[in-house]
Amino acid sequence: MSQDAPYDVLIAGGGPGGTTAAALLADAGHRVLLLEREHFPRFHIGESLLPAELGLFEKLGFDAEQLPAVFKKGADFIDEATGDFARYPFDEGMEGTGPHAWQVERAPFDTRLMAIAREKGADCREGVKVDSVEVSDGQVVAHVGDQTFRARYFIDATGRDRLMCKQEKSYERVDGFGLAAIWTRYEGLKQEAIDELLETGNITVLMVPKGWGWVIPLAGGQLSVGFVSAEKGVVTEEWYRERFEASPMLQRLTEGATEGPLEKAGDYSYRNGRPHGQRWGCIGDAAGFLDPVFSSGVALAMESADRLTDLLSPALNAGTEDDPELLAPLKEHMDHAYEVFGAVIHSFYHTNMVKNLFFYDDPDQELRSGLITVLAGDLWRDDNPFVKLIMKSSRRSTRGGREPVAATAS
Secondary structure: OEEEEEEEEEEEOOOHHHHHHHHHHHHOOOOEEEEEOOOOOOOOOOOEOOHHHHHHHHHHOOOHHHOOEEEEOEEEEEEOOOOEEEEEEHHHOOOOOOOOEEEEOHHHHHHHHHHHHHHOOOEEEEOOOOOEEEEEOOEEEEEEOOEEEEEEEEEEOOHHHOHHHHHHOOEEEEEOOOOEEEEEEEEOOOHHHHHHHHOOOOEEEEEEOOEEEEEEEEOOOEEEEEEEEOOOOOOOHHHHHHHHHOOHHHHHHOOOOEEOOOEEEOOOOEEEOOOEEOOEEEOHHHOEEOOHHHOOHHHHHHHHHHHHHHHHHHHHHHOOOOOOOOOHHHHHHHHHHHHHHHHHHHHHOOHHHHHHHHOOOOOOHHHHHHHHHHHOOOOOOOOOHHHHHHHHHHHHHHHOOOOOOEEEEO
């Protein structure tokens, strides 16, 4: 059965990338259909946001204070085995860096973004999964069960399901980063633990052998805790318990709290080798996903949606949206982000470099401010001395035969 509504853009996926694209394109006057396979609200990991999102929040008319949200001043890094501790407040970044961010539960956060897309005129439908997409007769045809939906352009915002990446067989594994994660949520924290966590609202990154852990305070006396492993096949409940029990901080913060079920996710750290083509493009995790140690997922998804809109909207108006290289500037823009974050993540997984990069005793203040700006998600400015240093180091490693961000097709 064919649905012949004359949509300009069809979007698969209702996460932050998909709804941002839907809202901006609808606001520009385009006819947008968004299809989301699940029904909202639904749980999703990735609760720690970055200052880089603040400008887009304002552009969309989104106010995090209307949600159950925790004000986030920055990020802490702790190695309990050595006693090393470093705090990076966002307001100590380079001039122009956003001074704060938010910790959110993704269910209400994503639901609100979808509501904004609807308010701006996008047709957003839940419980509808796109099975496949083809370009035919100057249009895109999306197959949904026995139905078809047609549009002038297709945006893949399906996250780590990566619809077009699978369809095009363009998956590239990124070696040397986290491979899988296991996490849970604690509820009913004691008031003294809540007060301690909310003093800064910071995410805490725990250094653990061959991986790392996160500690994220959430509204309502909740705490998100998880661990990421860079080894294959070790993410088990026993592995989680070993790391939890090795952390005096976690045991203290969660004393008397109720632990939720453990959940897992694999297939971390990959790139989509072909993120765009004729009448289609991928954004967010559908285009690539790096180890989430710096909470970059939502920021990169929304940034890529914004940039795609800047390219696609005028092309739709001019009737040139069939150019297969329309999104080449988007790929170049996001490749830079992956390279910068990739270089920092690479250093994070090498103990001697972590000591020098995150826990230095006498920091260069300009480099420290530059690192904070990167941690805030502001990756594209050309005056950041830290980015110049880390990219120079990355290129030197590559010339020496040690590729810090190696992609392997599979």
